[in-house]
Amino acid sequence: MTARLNAAQPYALGLFRMVVGLLFACHGAASLFGVLGGTFGTGGTVQTGTWPSWYAAVIELVGGVLVLLGLATRAAALIASGSMAYAYFKVHQPHALWPIENGGEPAAIFCWAFLLLVFTGSGAFGLDRLLARRSTAQSERAAEQTPVTA
Numbered sequence: 001m002t003a004r005l006n007a008a009q010p011y012a013l014g015l016f017r018m019v020v021g022l023l024f025a026c027h028g029a030a031s032l033f034g035v036l037g038g039t040f041g042t043g044g045t046v047q048t049g050t051w052p053s054w055y056a057a058v059i060e061l062v063g064g065v066l067v068l069l070g071l072a073t074r075a076a077a078l079i080a081s082g083s084m085a086y087a088y089f090k091v092h093q094p095h096a097l098w099p100i101e102n103g104g105e106p107a108a109i110f111c112w113a114f115l116l117l118v119f120t121g122s123g124a125f126g127l128d129r130l131l132a133r134r135s136t137a138q139s140e141r142a143a144e145q146t147p148v149t150a
Helices: 002-033 053-069 073-095 105-120 127-145
Strands: none
Touching: 002 053, 002 105, 053 073, 053 105, 073 105
């Protein structure tokens, strides 16, 4: 059983990455464009350039899409994790100690989920893997075609 689960690990990680990225991107799209209920479910958007709301929304949208696609996953996840840590400690934590009390559960969960992706990478189905495979294949072909001189 463990062998089967270990064999499926990259696929489970890839699906986890895609779901987390999609949910994160939805937060950004809601704040920037007013879709999916908009900011705080009001249908509104955050004002362009306001600190930190607008910048957080841009990080959520761009970072979420990059993580969803598995493109530059580790870098995007690191920035997204830091953004959520900032959101938790500066926005939520001053109201109460525990995330359940201060409404910071989504920020805490996203922070830790993205931190996990920093260390694990994109898993299966990511463009990172596809591009790495393609560059490895090209370098192997180039090495085969390079003449050996004496």
